[in-house]
Amino acid sequence: MNNIAKIASLITLGLVIVPCLLYFAGTIGLDTVKWTALAGTIGWFIATPMWMSRELPVDADQVEI
Amino acid sequence: MVEENSNSGGEFEREPVPDSALLGNGKFWGMYAGEHAAGTEFMIGPLFLAAGASLSDLILGLLLGNFLAVLTWRFLVVPVAMAKRLTLYYQLERIAGGTLVKFYNMVNGLLFCFLAGAMITVSASAVGVPFKITFDIPSNTFGLSNPSFTALVAIVGVVIALVAAGGYERVSRVANIAAPWMIAVFAACGIVSLAQMDATSVAALSEGKYWSDAIAFVQEKNGPQSFGFWQIVVFAWLCNGAMHFGMADLSIFRFAKSKSSGWAPAIGMFLGHYMAWIAAALLLAALIKIQPALAVGGDGKVSANPGLLAFESLGWTGIICVIIAGWTTANPTIYRAGLAFQGVLPKSSRTAMTLVAGAVATIAGAFPNLSAQLLGFVGTYGTVLGPMGAVIFVDFYLMKKFGLRDEYATHSGAQVNIAVLVAWLLPVAVGLYLIIALGVFAAYAVIPCWIACAVLYLGLSKFTQSAGPEPASV
Numbered sequence: 001m002n003n004i005a006k007i008a009s010l011i012t013l014g015l016v017i018v019p020c021l022l023y024f025a026g027t028i029g030l031d032t033v034k035w036t037a038l039a040g041t042i043g044w045f046i047a048t049p050m051w052m053s054r055e056l057p058v059d060a061d062q063v064e065i
Numbered sequence: 066m067v068e069e070n071s072n073s074g075g076e077f078e079r080e081p082v083p084d085s086a087l088l089g090n091g092k093f094w095g096m097y098a099g100e101h102a103a104g105t106e107f108m109i110g111p112l113f114l115a116a117g118a119s120l121s122d123l124i125l126g127l128l129l130g131n132f133l134a135v136l137t138w139r140f141l142v143v144p145v146a147m148a149k150r151l152t153l154y155y156q157l158e159r160i161a162g163g164t165l166v167k168f169y170n171m172v173n174g175l176l177f178c179f180l181a182g183a184m185i186t187v188s189a190s191a192v193g194v195p196f197k198i199t200f201d202i203p204s205n206t207f208g209l210s211n212p213s214f215t216a217l218v219a220i221v222g223v224v225i226a227l228v229a230a231g232g233y234e235r236v237s238r239v240a241n242i243a244a245p246w247m248i249a250v251f252a253a254c255g256i257v258s259l260a261q262m263d264a265t266s267v268a269a270l271s272e273g274k275y276w277s278d279a280i281a282f283v284q285e286k287n288g289p290q291s292f293g294f295w296q297i298v299v300f301a302w303l304c305n306g307a308m309h310f311g312m313a314d315l316s317i318f319r320f321a322k323s324k325s326s327g328w329a330p331a332i333g334m335f336l337g338h339y340m341a342w343i344a345a346a347l348l349l350a351a352l353i354k355i356q357p358a359l360a361v362g363g364d365g366k367v368s369a370n371p372g373l374l375a376f377e378s379l380g381w382t383g384i385i386c387v388i389i390a391g392w393t394t395a396n397p398t399i400y401r402a403g404l405a406f407q408g409v410l411p412k413s414s415r416t417a418m419t420l421v422a423g424a425v426a427t428i429a430g431a432f433p434n435l436s437a438q439l440l441g442f443v444g445t446y447g448t449v450l451g452p453m454g455a456v457i458f459v460d461f462y463l464m465k466k467f468g469l470r471d472e473y474a475t476h477s478g479a480q481v482n483i484a485v486l487v488a489w490l491l492p493v494a495v496g497l498y499l500i501i502a503l504g505v506f507a508a509y510a511v512i513p514c515w516i517a518c519a520v521l522y523l524g525l526s527k528f529t530q531s532a533g534p535e536p537a538s539v
Contacts, residue, residue: 016249
């Protein structure tokens with residue numbers, strides 16, 4: 001189950017990045033990039049919590065800049 | 066610092082981390098990979114462009130500055146962290162005394178409130194995009210934006226403060242899950258922005274006309290400004306001055322099994338403070354190219370509206386990213402500020418103090434100029450907190466060599482080590498005067514203040530330790 005979720009996360013992350021590269025190469029339009037990125041985002045936040053439920057890192061309450 | 070005030074890691078707050086709890090290198094690389102790609106990046110990147118930095122200076126300056134930052138973590142923080150294996154706060158308490166550490170922590174908390182305020186502004190800028198609420202930056206530092214945006218800041222601030230009052234864990238889990246996606250979104254924003262500016266060939270990328278055109282536009286609207294190579298280097302090096310020169314990351318590296326873990330911040334720096342900053346700066350350049358009217362605020366000047374920038378690039382994904390980035394940065398910031406305030410008023414509840422910190426942050430967030438001055442603020446943050454790292458450095462490396470007692474507060478029972486207090490506040494006061502009154506670039510003050518603090522602490526300790534009672538052995 002974890003492996004399937006990990007693959008799903010990888011694919012959804014690809015949906016954020018790959019269309020941008022295709023847009024950069026002039027293959028697809030910006031609207032397509034925006035919609036696939038949104039689909040990838042939704043997919044990421046569904047798939048990733050299934051496997052990334054690891055313990056919080058030791059600096060979880062620290063402030064980042 | 067009292068026990069309940071610092072719970073990073075949850076264990077080993079007042080004892081050295083035992084060998085059984087040490088972590089391997091991989092944990093640190095994983096941890097830092099998700100660090101430093103935060104809400105602040107959406108503000109800082111465009112500010113480089115708005116300040117007039119050239120593209121070559123930015124690319125090379127950030128490279129050098131981030132490399133110096135990594136070296137500082139590796140060779141300044143890690144050796145002390147691995148030798149002592151204590152948190153920054155407990156180590157400071159042993160040197161400076163419990164009361165002084167509470168004061169230091171309160172100052173830290175107040176600075177955190179302003180940082181959180183900037184993040185509330187950032188998040189509100191994104192929430193406002195779908196509602197067509199514009200983000201106007203007034204000319205006065207303490208001027209409000211339009212009423213709709215101010216009301217939005219209040220709503221966002223209240224929500225973030227209420228969530229922070231519930232603790233940091235849930236939001237930290239969201240931040241943990243979001244980190245890889247957020248890095249991907251930053252990269253995507255940069256790639257899309259380049260394509261929007263037709264910089265899709267090696268020739269166009271290396272020519273950099275898309276950048277110089279944007280700089281020319283900003284200079285025409287905002288007046289001539291410059292942000293040179295060394296300013297970029299010093300800023301990139303010292304914007305996390307509180308974490309490395311200030312030794313705040315002792316709390317992280319006390320778990321390190323090997324000194325080579327000290328290289329791990331490199332991944333955070335080069336993803337967050339290199340790729341993400343450049344990508345965020347490209348967002349503003351692209352907006353100037355494709356919709357210049359949107360890049361200009363009501364005052365006729367170019368301003369960075371992170372929400373709008375991200376929306377024009379990646380649509381709703383951009384907005385979601387700005388909101389999550391701002392929120393996950395503001396949340397632990399308000400939480401830790403609340404803890405700091407509770408340390409000063411121990412009888413108060415943590416929830417109440419978190420809400421106070423949230424209120425201060427929300428008020429700060431209502432003044433958009435504060436977030437627009439993030440480059441200066443981050444340097445000031447390092448100037449104020451960084452010198453405490455010099456105290457730890459001197460205590461660890463030099464006190465015994467000069468025949469002085471290390472960890473003097475523990476041995477003397479003092480609640481306030483006067484030598485630390487003066488050595489910290491005097492250079493910081495001078496540094497703040499230079500920054501605020503004379504307009505010195507804030508990041509330039511970090512290292513002089515650090516060195517001055519180290520020298521003063523050593524000199525004053527010689528005087529105070531010989532004048533004081535003979536400390537008991539502990």
